[in-house]
Amino acid sequence: MSLMLKKMLTKSVKWGVTNVFGHIPTKHPRILAYHTVDNSSSIISTSPSAFRRHLEFLCDNGYQTTTLSKLTADNGATSNKNVIITFDDAYESVYVNAFPILKEFGMAAVVFPVNNYVGKKASWIARDREHILTNLMPKLNMSEAERKLEEQRLQVLGSLSLMCWDEIREMSEQGIQFQSHSCSHPFFSTISINQIQDELGRSKDDLESRLKKKVEWFCYPYGDAGNSDVDSVLEELGYIGALTANYGRFHGDREKHYVMDRMPIYTGTENSDLKFCFSRAFDVLNDVGKILRR
Numbered sequence: 001m002s003l004m005l006k007k008m009l010t011k012s013v014k015w016g017v018t019n020v021f022g023h024i025p026t027k028h029p030r031i032l033a034y035h036t037v038d039n040s041s042s043i044i045s046t047s048p049s050a051f052r053r054h055l056e057f058l059c060d061n062g063y064q065t066t067t068l069s070k071l072t073a074d075n076g077a078t079s080n081k082n083v084i085i086t087f088d089d090a091y092e093s094v095y096v097n098a099f100p101i102l103k104e105f106g107m108a109a110v111v112f113p114v115n116n117y118v119g120k121k122a123s124w125i126a127r128d129r130e131h132i133l134t135n136l137m138p139k140l141n142m143s144e145a146e147r148k149l150e151e152q153r154l155q156v157l158g159s160l161s162l163m164c165w166d167e168i169r170e171m172s173e174q175g176i177q178f179q180s181h182s183c184s185h186p187f188f189s190t191i192s193i194n195q196i197q198d199e200l201g202r203s204k205d206d207l208e209s210r211l212k213k214k215v216e217w218f219c220y221p222y223g224d225a226g227n228s229d230v231d232s233v234l235e236e237l238g239y240i241g242a243l244t245a246n247y248g249r250f251h252g253d254r255e256k257h258y259v260m261d262r263m264p265i266y267t268g269t270e271n272s273d274l275k276f277c278f279s280r281a282f283d284v285l286n287d288v289g290k291i292l293r294r
C-alpha cells in the first residue's frame, strides 16, 4: 500500500471513529503528563491560563484526581471519572503557577523530580541535545525554519529553573506526591545495568529519606522505556509501576504496570483536545493502533 493511501485511510478511520465515539465519555481513567506551566516559549510549556481551563474541564465533567496506588490496586475499576495529573522534572513553575490552581480546585498531583538537578536548571537538555534532536524531535514535514524554531524552544526548556527541596517539601506536606524520575535523567536504553540500579535505587532512597514518604513509582526520563532489563530492577527495588510518555489509555492488567501510558500535554493543548482524549473515540483508536503495530 502506498504511503499516501495509508495516510488517507488513517485519516478517514480517525474521522469516522471520532464522529461515532467522540461524544461518548471514556470508561477508562486517564493519566495526564505535564511538564512546565509557564508563559515561556519552551517546547512543552502549558500556560497557566490553559492549565486553569484544563482543570475547569475536569471539574465540569465530574473528574476527580486519585493516586497511582489506588488506581492500580483496583485495576482502575472503581470509577471511570478518575484522573491522575503528573508533572515530569519538577519545574519551579509547577510550584509557582500550577500548585495554587491545583489547591483552588482541590486536586492532587504526582511530580517526578530529578534528584541531582533539584534547585538547579534543566541542563540535561543541553547535555543530551544531539540525542534529543536525532531521536525525539519530529523530523517529518518540517521546514528548516520550523526546525530551527523548535531547537530554540528546546533550548528555552533547558534554561528553566527546577524546584528546590524546600518547595518540594512544602508541596509534599500538602498532599502532592513526589516519585522517582532518576538521579541524572539519562536515556535508560543507553545505560548499563549497574547504572540502572544506581539511578533507580538512589533516587528512591533520597526522596524517601528527605520526604519521609514511600516512593513506589518511576517515570522514564524522555519516556525511554525500551530497555526490558529495567523491569526486574524496578521489581527488586520495590517499585509498583513505571510511566512512559506514550499516548495511551490506562490498562488494568498488572503486567502492564511497568509500561503505563499517559496523555502527554503539549503547548497549545486546549479543552477540545482534552474532550477527545477523554472520549471513547480515543480508546478505540488507541486499541486499533496497538493491534496494527503488533
Ligand SMILES: [Zn+2]
Residues within 6 Å of the ligand: 088, 089, 181, 185, 220, 221, 222
Ligand atoms: Zn523528564
